Amino acid sequence: MDFIKLVYTLLIKVEGQRSYRSVYHLLKGKKSAQTIQDAHLFGVKNYFAIYPKLHIDVFDSIIVEMSNQGLINLEGTNFQVISKTSISEKPYANLNGYEYHTYDEWFFSQLLLLAQATSQHAHQSPRFIPIVDDIQVQHSVKRIWNMYKNNEKVIIEQLYSELHRLFELLTQEEANFISMQLTGNKHIGWSFTQLSEYYHLSYHDIHIWYKQTLHKMIHLIKDSNQTFSLLALLIPVTSEFNLTSSARKTYNYLQKNYSINQIMAVRNLKISTIEDHVVEIASSVDDFSIRPFVTEEMEQDILAVISKLNTRKLKEIKDQLTNNESYFQIRLAMTCTNSLD
Amino acid sequence: MMKTKEELEIDLYKYFGYKSFREGQYEIIQSVMNDKHTLATLPTGSGKSICYQLPALLSEGITVVVSPLISLMVDQVKLLKANGLKQVTALNSLMNPQQKKSVLDQLQNYKIIYCSPEMLQQEQIKTKFRACEISLLVVDEAHCISQWGHEFRPDYMKITNFHHDIGHPPILALSATATESIQNDIIKYLNVDMKKIIYPMDRQNITYAIEHTEDDLEKKERLLNLIENNEVPTMIYFSSKKVCEAVSRYIGETFPNKNVAFYHGGMESRERLLIQQQFMFDQLDIICCTSAFGMGVDKANIRLVIHYHLPSTIEAYIQESGRAGRNGDHALSVVLFAEGDEALPFRLIESELPDEQEINKFVNLQEELGIKDLQSEISETKFRFLEYHSTLLKQKSPISKGEQKELIIAQSNHRKKVKSQNLFNLLEWVHIDGCKRRSLYNGFQNDIRPAHFYCCDYCDFNIHKWKFKKPKQKVNQSINWEDKLKEMFLIGEE
Numbered sequence: 039m040d041f042i043k044l045v046y047t048l049l050i051k052v053e054g055q056r057s058y059r060s061v062y063h064l065l066k067g068k069k070s071a072q073t074i075q076d077a078h079l080f081g082v083k084n085y086f087a088i089y090p091k092l093h094i095d096v097f098d099s100i101i102v103e104m105s106n107q108g109l110i111n112l113e114g115t116n117f118q119v120i121s122k123t124s125i126s127e128k129p130y131a132n133l134n135g136y137e138y139h140t141y142d143e144w145f146f147s148q149l150l151l152l153a154q155a156t157s158q159h160a161h162q163s164p165r166f167i168p169i170v171d172d173i174q175v176q177h178s179v180k181r182i183w184n185m186y187k188n189n190e191k192v193i194i195e196q197l198y199s200e201l202h203r204l205f206e207l208l209t210q211e212e213a214n215f216i217s218m219q220l221t222g223n224k225h226i227g228w229s230f231t232q233l234s235e236y237y238h239l240s241y242h243d244i245h246i247w248y249k250q251t252l253h254k255m256i257h258l259i260k261d262s263n264q265t266f267s268l269l270a271l272l273i274p275v276t277s278e279f280n281l282t283s284s285a286r287k288t289y290n291y292l293q294k295n296y297s298i299n300q301i302m303a304v305r306n307l308k309i310s311t312i313e314d315h316v317v318e319i320a321s322s323v324d325d326f327s328i329r330p331f332v333t334e335e336m337e338q339d340i341l342a343v344i345s346k347l348n349t350r351k352l353k354e355i356k357d358q359l360t361n362n363e364s365y366f367q368i369r370l371a372m373t374c375t376n377s378l379d
Numbered sequence: 380m381m382k383t384k385e386e387l388e389i390d391l392y393k394y395f396g397y398k399s400f401r402e403g404q405y406e407i408i409q410s411v412m413n414d415k416h417t418l419a420t421l422p423t424g425s426g427k428s429i430c431y432q433l434p435a436l437l438s439e440g441i442t443v444v445v446s447p448l449i450s451l452m453v454d455q456v457k458l459l460k461a462n463g464l465k466q467v468t469a470l471n472s473l474m475n476p477q478q479k480k481s482v483l484d485q486l487q488n489y490k491i492i493y494c495s496p497e498m499l500q501q502e503q504i505k506t507k508f509r510a511c512e513i514s515l516l517v518v519d520e521a522h523c524i525s526q527w528g529h530e531f532r533p534d535y536m537k538i539t540n541f542h543h544d545i546g547h548p549p550i551l552a553l554s555a556t557a558t559e560s561i562q563n564d565i566i567k568y569l570n571v572d573m574k575k576i577i578y579p580m581d582r583q584n585i586t587y588a589i590e591h592t593e594d595d596l597e598k599k600e601r602l603l604n605l606i607e608n609n610e611v612p613t614m615i616y617f618s619s620k621k622v623c624e625a626v627s628r629y630i631g632e633t634f635p636n637k638n639v640a641f642y643h644g645g646m647e648s649r650e651r652l653l654i655q656q657q658f659m660f661d662q663l664d665i666i667c668c669t670s671a672f673g674m675g676v677d678k679a680n681i682r683l684v685i686h687y688h689l690p691s692t693i694e695a696y697i698q699e700s701g702r703a704g705r706n707g708d709h710a711l712s713v714v715l716f717a718e719g720d721e722a723l724p725f726r727l728i729e730s731e732l733p734d735e736q737e738i739n740k741f742v743n744l745q746e747e748l749g750i751k752d753l754q755s756e757i758s759e760t761k762f763r764f765l766e767y768h769s770t771l772l773k774q775k776s777p778i779s780k781g782e783q784k785e786l787i788i789a790q791s792n793h794r795k796k797v798k799s800q801n802l803f804n805l806l807e808w809v810h811i812d813g814c815k816r817r818s819l820y821n822g823f824q825n826d827i828r829p830a831h832f833y834c835c836d837y838c839d840f841n842i843h844k845w846k847f848k849k850p851k852q853k854v855n856q857s858i859n860w861e862d863k864l865k866e867m868f869l870i871g872e873e
Contacts, residue, residue, distance in 0.1 A: 091647065136652045147649075157867040169656060171453075173478075198868040205860050217860035222867035226656040229649075232640065235631070366642060 039243035040129075044085075046109060047125045049117065051080045055350045057115035062097045065089040067139055069282045071314035077136060078176035078321045079372060080352055084130065087139035089242075096242075101129060132254040141274050142252050147175045148182075148272040150221060155183060160194045169221040177314055185265045196268050204266065207258050212251045219248075241375035275318065282321055289316035289323070292305050313366045320373040328370045381412060387433070394436055395462060400853040401426050403578045407551070408434055410574050414549045418521070418565055418573040422580040423701030424677070428455060431551055435491045436464070440514030440548075444493045446521040447523050447532050449473055450671075452493035455686045458677070459491070469493035470504070496534035499541040499684045499809065507542075513548045516541075518569065521552035521696075525564035529556070529692040529801050531794065533767040539570045539727075545572075552856060553582065555580060555701075558822050580697070581827045584704045587815040588836040589714045598715050599626070602687065603633055605713060606665065609847040611682035612658075613665045616699055618688040618723055620645050620669060626687060627667035637664045644671035670699065679706035682847055686714045691724040692801040693808060693819065703770045709832040716809050721802070728798045732791045741765045742784050764791070813837050 048061045050314050056076065063073040067087020077083040102116075104110050111118040112132035151170040158166045168176055215237075221227040228236070234244045259266045259273060280358035281289060290302045298312050305312070328337070343358045344350070355368055384405055385389075391397050397408075400408075403421045407430040410417045421427050435442035436860035446452045452469040459467045466489045468482050486492070486507050498504055522528035524535040542550060552565050552573065568572050592598045606613065617623035620643040640663050642654045654691070657663045659678055665795055670690065672695070684703040690696050704710025733741070737757055755760050768787045772778060778786075804822070811818050815835035817827050833840040857863040865871050 153867065160868045165461050165463055167457055167656065169652060173654060194868050195870075198864060198870050201864055202861070205864070210860075213860040214858055217863040218858065220863065220867065221653075221656070222863075224660050225866065226653055226660055226662055229640070229657075230654040231650060 041240060041246050042100060042104065043125065044130065044246060045097075046104065046119075047127060047130075048082060048085060049104075049110060050078070050119050050122060050125065051082055053117070053119050053346070055080070058101050058110075058112075058117050059115055062092070062094060065092055065097075067135070071285075071318045074282075074318050075321050075373065083136035084133040086135040088133060088135040089245060090139075092242075092255065097133065099351050105111070112328065130250065132250045132257065134253045135249075138253050138256050142249070142256060143151035144175070144274065145256060145272050146252055147172060148179050149269070150219070151175055151179045152182060152272065153201070154221045155179065156194055156197045159190050163223060166223075169226070182268075193268070200266050200269050204255060204258060204269065208251065212254070215247065216251055216255070281318060282315075284311075285315040285318045288312055289319050292319070313369075317366070317369045317373065320370055329371065332363075332367045336361065336367060337371045337374065339363070340368055341374065344372065381409070382437075390437060391429070391433060394433065394464065395429060397429075401429075404429055407576055411549060411551050412577060413775035415644045416550045416569075416571045416573045417576060418552045418562060419578075420554050420557050420562070420580060421578050421841065422823065423698050424582075424705040425578075427519075427555065427732055431515060432459065432464075432491065432555065434515060438514040441486070441489060442491050442515040442517060443545075444517040444519055445496055445499065445506070445538060446493050446519045446532075447496065447537070447576070448520075449495065451519075452495070455493060457664050464490075466490040470498050471495050472497065478615070487511050496532060496538065500534065500537060503779060505541065505544050508545050513545050516548050516550045517688075518543070518550060518552040518565075521554045521565045522557045522561050524707055525561045526793075527558075527559050527564065527797060529694040531797075533771075536568050539568060542569070542571075543562060556697060556823065565643045579824045579826075579828060581816065582701060582704065583822065583828055583831045584707055585700065585710050585712050586830065586833040586835060586840050587700075587712050587819065588840060588842040589716060589809055589815065590842065592715060592717045594672065594717055598687070598717050599629070601715055602626070602685065603630070605683070605685060605842075606630060606634065606637070608845065609683050609711070610664070611847045611849055612661065612678070612680050613683040613685065614672075614681055614702060615665065615685045615687055616690070617669055618690070618727070622665050622687070623669055627665075630665060630667070638662060639665040639667065642666055642668040642672050644669060668697070677705065680701070680708070681705070682708060682710045684710070684712045686712075689714070689716065689720055689724055689805065689809070691718075691784040691798065691805070693805050693822070694801075696805060697819065711822070711842075711845070711847070714809060721806055724802050725799070728795060728802065731760050731798075732794055733757065733765055733787075734791075735788055737761065738765065738784055738787050738791065742780050742787070745769060757776075764794075779864055812837070 045061060045065075048064065049058060052060055058363055060073070060076055063070070064077060064082060064085055065088060067073075067090050074086075077086045101110070101112070105117075108120060111120055142341045147170045151168055153170050154166065158164055170176065183193070205217065208216070215233070218233065219227045230241055230244050230248070233239075234241045237244065239247070256273060259269045287305065288301055291304070296304070298309065298316070301307075301312050316331065320326050332340075339359060339361065340355065340363060343355050347358065349352055349355065350372070352365055352368055356363070356365065359368075384400075387405070387408065391400065402425065403419070403501070407417060407419045409419075409436045410419075411431065419427075421430075431442060431444065437617065444452075444455075449471045450471075452471060456467050456469050468491075470479065470482060470492060471494065474482070482489075482492075489767055494504075496845055518524070518535070518538060520530065521535075523530050523532040523537070525531065531708065534856075540561070542548075550569055550571060552569060554561075554565070557565065562575065562577070590598075590601050593603055602615070614715075615626070615647055617626070623643055624641050627639055630637070631639045638657075640654045640657065642651060642658075646654075654663070654666070655672070658666045661680075667687075681703050684700050686699070690699060700712035703712055737753075741754055753842055765787065768790050769783065772783055808815070808818055816830065816839050820827050837840055857866060
């Protein structure tokens with residue numbers, strides 16, 4: 039849960055291939071084809087979008103601080119890691135940013151509000167100011183609450199027992215940490231600033247710890263859908279892919295056998311944009327075939343160059359290729375290497 | 380058939396949980412329910428909103444409330460909903476088109492609709508309102524209509540058009556800070572005959588003190604003394620977020636046994652809400668905040684309000700210090716002042732209004748797309764000001780860009796002058812050698828009522844000898860998750 043260590047870990051992964059800002063885009067979950075592809079390419083998709091509210095100035099100052107401490111060498115936006123002490127990724131094993139980022143905060147907001155509402159009713163004081171402002175969250179929790187209408191006792195006991203079972207599956211520390219954030223009758227939960235003072239950790243450390251525990255909880259609930267039937271309602275059923283909405287539209291056209299040129303025409307977009315979408319789709323959708331765009335032979339050639347040069351830099355790869363493969367084709371072929379990681 | 384006072388009190392209890400009216404409320408409600416256009420002033424924290432909320436719930440049609448601040452509207456809606464009143468909503472610019480449409484499509488199902496003055500100008504909204512029965516139009520913070528007011532909002536001057544459009548329902552104009560000339564402006568611009576119900580706005584249970592210090596160091600020392608001597612729910616006002624956070628931490632380190640937190644507009648909304656609610660539920664002893672803190676916050680037991688920084692007007696000071704003692708108990712307002720403190724609010728005034736360069740840019744760009752860039756460069760208040768005045772000028776005879784620039788610059792300078800004058804008034808009050816209470820309310824009422832406890836540090840009060848002692852029951856929150864869950868859901872306490 040050490041944020042600086044986490045950044046350091048990620049810097050080691052992209053060293054020599056990308057600027058340090060790429061780590062920022064990853065944490066932020068930038069919805070660009072480049073960042074999404076990088077997430078797969080460097081085996082760091084679990085870190086994707088785990089800190090959407092991270093400010094660029096804060097990130098930059100952490101980088102400068104790391105350089106001052108002699109951990110990295112800065113040259114413009116490029117950098118070198120000085121001492122590559124082997125860093126274990128074990129502390130972050132629970133993070134699953136790529137899969138959960140679209141709804142993890144939604145889940146927790148709903149949990150906060152459902153716990154508050156249930157606690158208020160348990161204390162027989164059903165009038166309260168919701169601790170979550172988001173109207174959508176309020177509507178959604180209300181819907182769940184109405185499923186138990188006239189049966190308050192059931193929802194109180196069920197939420198208690200499910201939370202109890204869930205917290206038992208966490209470490210004692212994690213369970214305390216999450217339960218402190220819950221708001222109940224006349225007991226407002228702790229803010230991050232207050233938690234950081236209590237645990238003597240930075241605000242960012244608290245945020246990362248929270249994300250890890252949150253993802254652990256979501257994993258546990260999804261894993262055993264049967265035993266957490268109430269909490270499972272807080273997780274949206276997503277058959278949708280983790281695609282940007284624009285890429286999803288392009289994907290729909292591809293499924294209807296539109297060519298790239300046809301999609302350009304109907305969507306009134308530039309070719310580069312559509313190509314970005316295709317790369318994003320190839321990275322995210324497991325059974326998507328790149329064959330219409332890259333022949334098997336080309337793919338073999340590109341992969342051979344990549345392994346020979348041991349680089350992810352597009353320009354270097356292209357310079358070594360003889361059949362005038364396009365950047366688009368190289369990027370597509372690179373998406374195939376992810377599964378080899 | 381007009382309800383009797385007793386009948387209305389039954390309704391008051393039913394909807395709001397109060398057994399009887401506070402001063403002024405009944406008289407205003409009576410006037411409103413008799414369909415009279417009414418201009419009413421009540422002191423801050425005396426339950427102004429009940430004066431339209433109760434009539435709204437008791438009448439057939441819709442009550443439209445014009446309110447200047449989105450945060451204020453949102454807080455009011457939240458409080459009403461927490462009281463179990465669901466037919467309320469706020470129409471504001473933060474809504475996305477779907478949300479707005481869903482409210483507009485079922486307008487007649489609401490009892491109270493809060494609305495920003497800009498929204499009332501939109502044709503779509505006017506049309507929808509015209510189709511409904513509107514039983515009351517409330518103009519909250521009505522002093523915003525006057526150029527001489529401390530919070531002039533040009534769009535307030537167009538309320539009269541809206542009033543005309545929706546068929547002249549009764550108007551209730553409310554303010555806690557309206558001098559006589561501002562009251563006259565309100566009546567003039569709303570363009571109706573109004574019954575005036577003016578209550579004195581001085582707060583009899585608040586004692587005023589001003590502490591002059593040499594520098595920031597001494598100021599901090601005085602602050603720590605105040606906190607040490609007064610163990611009561613406390614608010615400390617700052618105009619800088621950075622200082623707000625720093626002093627909050629400093630207090631926390633000095634008094635590990637006190638629960639202190641900071642609150643300002645730069646925090647994430649989840650954090651803000653938690654801190655605000657913790658303060659409401661007495662989990663915090665002290666809150667360090669900027670003026671962003673809870674317009675709608677109605678915590679009754681605050682007994683000490685400290686101004687570490689000065690606000691920019693007397694009215695703002697009256698409003699902020701007025702958060703103390705809402706339950707009628709003795710409360711204390713202390714201003715900590717160091718020479719040179721006035722620089723900050725003067726800078727704020729400059730930054731709130733567009734300068735010559737920005738006005739030039741606006742006038743040159745206004746017919747072009749570049750206006751969007753300008754909008755993101757300058758503050759919302761500045762842009763609103765520019766937009767308002769240029770539209771106003773265009774409605775008159777055609778004029779050249781040069782003339783436009785000059786007229787807008789003149790307007791901007793005029794506002795700066797009004798604002799500076801307001802600040803000078805406040806500074807004069809800070810330095811006055813006389814009764815603080817009398818001079819504070821000087822511009823608003825002819826005489827002041829006697830203090831219920833102590834008056835001020837000029838008349839009868841010595842802050843250095845004062846101690847608010849109150850045994851405090853500290854609420855301990857469980858750190859252990861199993862205990863916490865049991866408390867939350869009352870399990871295992873058969």
